Amino acid sequence: MTLTRLLWLVASVLLAFSCREPYQYSLGTETTIPERELDSSVESNIESEEYSDLKWSSLSTRLIRLTAPQYIKRVHNAFGDQVQLTSKLPKDLVIEGSIALGTSKSVSTDRDVEQLALAAEELAASISSNLSLISSLHPCLSELDSDYTSLSPSPQERAAWFSCLSSVTESAAQRLWGRELDLKEWEQTYRIIGRGLDLLKSPQEALTFALSWLLQSPHFLYRVEGYERDSMRPTSTTLAERLSYFFHDSPPDSQLLSADDLHHYEGWTREVDRLLDSPQLERGIRSIFNDLWALWRLDRLHLNKDPELFEHLSAQIGASAKEETLMSVWDSAEAQRPLSTLFTQRRAYIDRSLAAVYQLPAPSREGFDWARISEDSQRVGILGQLSFLALNAHPTSTSSTLRGFFVLDKLLCVPPPPPPSGVDTSIPEPTPDRPTLRDRLESHLSEPSCAGCHRPMDMIGLTFEGFDSLAQERQEERGVALDLSGELLGDTVYGPVELAEKIADDPRLASCLTRRLFRYGRALHETAEERVLMERLASELKHEGELSIKSLLRAIALSEGFHGPYAEQGGRR
Template identity: 30%
Template structure:
């Protein structure tokens, strides 16, 4: 069963409510999936295991039991009396013509296609100039935000009891869900889409033998690195950017030139001056580079967009090509400065991110450290500026840049805002400001911050 890929927001998140529209193709895919699920559930070997009465007394009462139980799981709340009556009547009209399993299949297909199953309800109950989400809506939000799936029967039972009303109760559920494998996958999805490191999977590197294998190891390295910093150490944004280690295997250690590593996965200290933290990950470096050279623009734009939340600058329709690499005659930085800094039309945009990208220049297209570029001296100095071109930080090399970005209030504010957007499925500023301040002050790690979002007002209320 396969549904189409969800469209991404401008920051790469595939759970932005504004982009998740039900078009013709998605509706057709949803119908096909509903029919496949219906066939699977009503198969002779399966149906009696989930609905014992189907083997003993396949009648309208048995169908009503199915509708009540699985309708609640699909709608993520108990069906109303009117809804139950309508689906039971729907079953009866079909059962008059076909056998019990077939009638049950098409009843299930109808349940799956209901807007109450397709969409997460946030209608709430009106009052005080807004809408307070119901307990079942809160349970659904918790389940998807922290567990990556529909609420369990146990969580729905807590909603039925009104046990999710307090911030403390919601945070407890959020923390428990986030500790499950699916919950960890949810937070990992944020880091994948925010840092864009899986993009390395599609990259080809000229004259780099075996890179098809290396790039997959790089993705695994970054996932393990996030596991260590965020989950094992409960690190914050500063820790993510400045951790002096990575987590890799012997093959990748040899590729980078780290020396011998024992086992399939080991926490390894980075060599001095070889960068620190997330931005020194091979997946990030190689993913934001070309096949035959590094890319100050791609790497700088990643920092500008995902760490500083700089104003979005749409690329022009016709982007002029940069001269190809000239090994031993011109550094990558020199080529980019000629192409971008020398052209006012290019410079007006590139002045915001190319100078950031120059800080990565001690790392080649494949993410490996280089002391020089084909015998030429590398200039890895640079700066990040604000919208008025006032320097925020100046630096020399990736390690220095990462350390200074980590101490910049704008960095944590940017990352916390994007993580809140990811959690809530919206692109809005000024959400969960209290938790964001606590993260800024070093009182929370990133995992703790994500849990704290369940305590916020936005998690349980919607404005008019």
């Protein structure tokens, strides 16, 4: 019996004894199970061996909207990277700072639909004007000896184009939707192509609108998580998409889609390992950490910093900072380094703009390169990067509160509650007696009503005071040498290097990451039971000394929380 299966059993037994409420499997806070359906059956079945049927009993089909990058990726997978989009896609909904969580709640508003229509038409026009691409969809185009851009009055010619364009559309649908058109969809295809030929007198433009339809259809814009009627297991397509979007942030390849043993542990493990070894994993991991740490906020960083104060500020700096962080994460994942080294490593991934801020020699070649950071520097690991330090700071000055909050919330999953209302939150201006942030924060740290929540944040944040609001290293503030002492949830630390070591070693780091990865991968909140499962999974890996980003991803994907119950080979299911 594998580790994950053992854990699942333990969690299930715990559940059987503790759960007196209707168990809503995997549905988080979104209640889609009508309670009355469960109420009567729970008590009688919960302790029988049938419980695992019960938790699947009312699962209904879920709708997950593609994010903007997934939309583009789906188009690229179908038609190649040369198809470019300039118009804007709808903004992805963010829930709790996560785009992934937003995908299962987002609703398409008037403006979204308008933007989707514009984008679809632009893409469709770009595809239909690409003759080699169209010919690759169906050879009829090259076989037809008549003008593609202008229809002659001949009825024979119209008929030939009508048939050819319908075939091209069918083939495009196969690539975009991953399936054949049904009868009703054929009718729609004929209707659009017929009207297009008659009104626009151009086969090319008629095709544009047929393709535009494929791109505006919900079959393209959403992925649907469905369940098998009899076994109540996710369908194979659902499993394939779930895994592929989790690991690669893109639709499943044909091998994954055609696998017929995804319900079996062996088959699933094989695909999990294949996807983990694929070069596409880099895209997936970048997408994950962009979402987990809300790094997309960096795109507008330069607008939130004072250009008069920071001479190294450029419109590019946010993107460079994002690249550094994502590359660091990818590098750690690819090399399967222990998770902790992400926080303790003394190297930076820099281009010229970051080199200026970090006061390191600029890379000799264009673009990015790794650079060593000296042991004297306070800059270490992910938390020494511009992305974290500048995003969690004000336009002109630092914020120990924001920096501390990020650590507690995003890294350790122990966020302090929001501030109470009606309190005077001002901190005194800097004066000769109170030159540093630490001096000015004295009241936040000593006043009992503030300190309860502020102290945990500020005492983390104050260790980073050696970096200004743009992450430039500094020794003093207003001429006074900085004191970098602080605490990590009660443990005394001095400076960001010691803090990073403490965070890297904190068991909450792995369990928090596991929980957030699960949410990302399933696009929903974990249940209390799944949380237990995820925490154990993380601590086991840590205990075995195998805690890396890849090992975590693998363990989560193999867990029944992610996959659902496995079919036993030759067994009852």
